[in-house]
Amino acid sequence: MALSIRGYAAQSATTPLAAHQFERRDPRADDVMIDILYCGVCHSDIHSARNEWGGAKYPLVPGHEIIGRVIAVGAEVTGFKPGDLVGVGCMVDSCQHCDACARGLEQYCKEMPTFTYNSTDRHDGRMTFGGYSERIVVSDKFVLRIPEGLDPKAAAPLLCAGITTWSPLRHWNIGAGHKVAIVGLGGLGHMGLKFAKAMGADVTLFTRSPGKEAEARRLGADHVVLSTDPEQMAAVAGHFDFILDTVPHQHDLNPYLATLKLDGVHVLVGLVEPVNPPVHAGGLIFGRRSLAGSLIGGIGETQEMLDFCAAHGIGADVEMIQMQDINEAYGRMLASDVRYRFVIDMASLKAA
Structure with missing residues (x-):
């Protein structure tokens, strides 16, 4: 017997999201059933709903920054119990046996992870539906514990925007003594x-927008460089150990690469299109610099990030919205009119 669930879905690439009833599977022995309290709104939700990346299957229920409370667990589940505050991010399953999965890097699963929405369940062939809904059923291996002291509203975007930036910083062992630059001040950049x-x-923020200095410093920047100012860019030539580039559209990487030290690394986390204009290879070769990419993060490192956030009082800067206002929120996101992440209060769906 399947579970009848209320949510919001896109019925096509061109129609607004609207109320939608759909079915979730009955819990398996290793499943956790979660009552969704909050769901962050990610730019990839818009890309997916509008089929801008291709492959969208409708109806499509977005949402992969999910915070909720456990209401039931399967017979084999030992790590969670009803009442626990938990999270679900971008993935709900993986093959569990390839090299990447064995290393706790399920996002690089050789057989592809099962994503939280618009993906095919590898066990029953059904489509997955995301967090713009009242409940979700997920394998316990892909459920995260939300530590005490972490604001659940501010924790929701950590499950995508947070881990996407945390994972490369941890992988390249960023710490005291490193000079780090962040490109772009949005959901990821902040x-x-x-x-x-x-x-x-x-920490330095690279920005194309004058007037962001006070805001950048509030968020942790020690310095701000206007990337459109040749003098400011020349002043930081050969300066940085690490650049985290969060810009989601094509942009010229060459000026940023010139600001890296010998052995510096420029990591892309926002761009999924071809690099254009082309990178001048000499800029890499003559400084032994690296251009790299990073994709979200594994379940283990996501839990590590959540624990770090609780210990350091870190959360996303969020604006709460009602489920019924999601289409307006999409429009505002496209206009960069949010600081820095929308989070849906799912009580609004349940009250409708």
Whole structure:
């Protein structure tokens, strides 16, 4: 017997999201059933709902920054119990046996992870539906514990925007003595500033927008560089150990690469299109610099990030919205009119 669930869905690439009833599977032995309290709104939700990346299957229920409370567990579940405050991020399953999964890097699963929405369940072939809904059923291996002291509203975006910036900073062992630059101040960038500062780095924001200095410093930046100013860019040539680039559209990487030290690394976490204009290879070769990419994070490192956030008082800066206002929120996100992440209060769906 399947579970009838209320949510919000896109019925096509061109129609607004609207109320939608759908079915979730009955819990399996290793499943956790979660009553959703909050769900963050990610830019990839818009890309998916509008089929901008291709492959969208409708109806499509977005949402992969989920905070909720456990209401039931399967017979084999030992790590969670009803009443626990938990989270679910971008993935709900993986093959569990490839090299990447064995290393706790399920996001790089050789057989592809099962994503929280618009993905095919590897066990029963059903489509997955995301967190713009009242409940979700997830394998216990992909459920995260929300530590005490962490504001659940501010924790929701940590499950995508947070881990996307945390994972590369941890992988490249950023800490005291490192000079780190963050490119872009949005949902990802504001978390990058907070994490790099809490890790002990000297932190700079690269921005194209004058007037962001006070806001950047509030979020953890020690310095702000206007990337459209040639003099400011020349002043930081060969300066940084690490650049975290959160910009989600094509942009010229060459001026940023020139600001890296010998052996510096420029990591892309926002761009999924071809790099354009092309990178000048000489800029890499003559400084042994690296251009790299990073994708979200594994379940283990996501839990590590949540624990770090609780210990350091870190959360996303959020604006709460009602489920019924999601289409307006999408429009505001496209206009960069949010600081820095919308979070849906799912009580609004249940009250409707």
